[in-house]
Amino acid sequence: MRLAAVLLALWALPLQASEVTVPNTFQAGTPAVADEVNANFSAVETAVNGNAADIGNLQTAVASLQAVVAQHGTDIGQLQSDLAAANSAIQQLIAAGSPVLESQSYYADGLFFLDSSGNFIIANESVNPTGFAYYPLPGLDPVTINIPDDGTTVLLQTQGEAYITSFSAWSQLFVGLSIDGAVPTLGAEVILRMVSDDTKSSGGAHWDILYPVVLDSGDHTISVEVHTASTIESSITIDAQEGRAKLVVTRLGNP
Incomplete structure (x- = not known):
């Protein structure tokens, strides 16, 4: 600001x-x-x-x-x-043989669209305005995890697919991991740049974020969030069908 x-x-x-x-x-x-x-x-x-x-x-x-x-x-x-x-x-931790104490996968489901105004379009639901700001991925509710000890290492990973549906166009999609409502930070977000040609709608991309974080004891909320740029030429489809979009939370123990 x-x-x-x-x-x-x-x-x-x-x-x-x-x-x-x-x-x-x-x-x-x-x-x-x-x-x-x-x-x-x-x-x-x-x-x-x-x-x-x-x-x-x-x-x-x-x-x-x-x-x-x-x-x-x-x-x-x-x-x-x-x-x-x-x-x-x-x-x-990995080199020392740190044990995986807990690992849980969470999957989104369905097709979701982001239009050129930055709004989410969800089937059978009203349009969700995002204002080009991060918004939780539909179909994948924020996950609350409990950390028993201070200084616990947690691996967060999200994967998914997105593509554009217009010919001769380009778009950008921001994907990030939010912890306790904070805006995704360096290392916890990626920018997907997608371009299609004039003969087929082939613009698409895959995201894969692996983010390590050390958390103190207590409850923490993790969510996968997305938004578009303010200057895109095509709406974006996020394909979360059949497990294509997911969040994996892995808690590691001390070696």
């Missing part, structure tokens, strides 16, 4: 220098009147000062944007570090 605010402020700044309107003109060989000359100099001074102020405001906005971008880079780096640490912990 802060980045968007800075960009809007930057966009509002003038990107062209102010034009100088000179009030008086002089002909060669004609004596100049001091007041007219002074008025011309005053007009130039006003324009120069205005441009200097605009440049100062632009420099301030650019500095703010650079600071926000740098902070986002730091945040992404921290997320990547956390994900790498979690993956390393998983590999250590």
Whole structure:
């Protein structure tokens, strides 16, 4: 949100220098009147000062944007570090022969559609507006799991298929794993980019997300969520028939 605010402020700044309107003109060989000359100099001074102020405001906005971008880079780096640490912990557990204490698979069922407005269209149900925001995958209810001990490693995996149904079109589908209602984060989401040609509707993609997470004791809710981009050329079909879309939750024990 802060980045968007800075960009809007930057966009509002003038990107062209102010034009100088000179009030008086002089002909060669004609004596100049001091007041007219002074008025011309005053007009130039006003324009120069205005441009200097605009440049100062632009420099301030650019500095703010650079600071926000740098902070986002730091945040992404921290997320990547956390994900790498979690993956390393998983590999250590596997190498040490960590037992699988519990593994459960949950399957969606049916065909679901996302239109170009970002709305879910579900058979025999009303349209569910998503506003291009993450929305739980229909037919696959959020799963609540109980973790008995702090620091328990859980492997979350979701798989599924999607395709577009229009010729000569492209679309994007975002798929993510949400934990306790949080927006899917780095490593827990994928973007499927699908393109069809002009002779057959062949644009399709398969998602497979494997996300390790360390959870504290208590109940936790896991859900598979999806949404489209705001600029797609075709509606998207999510094929969840015959177990094609699923969520697998695996709880690992200490070696």
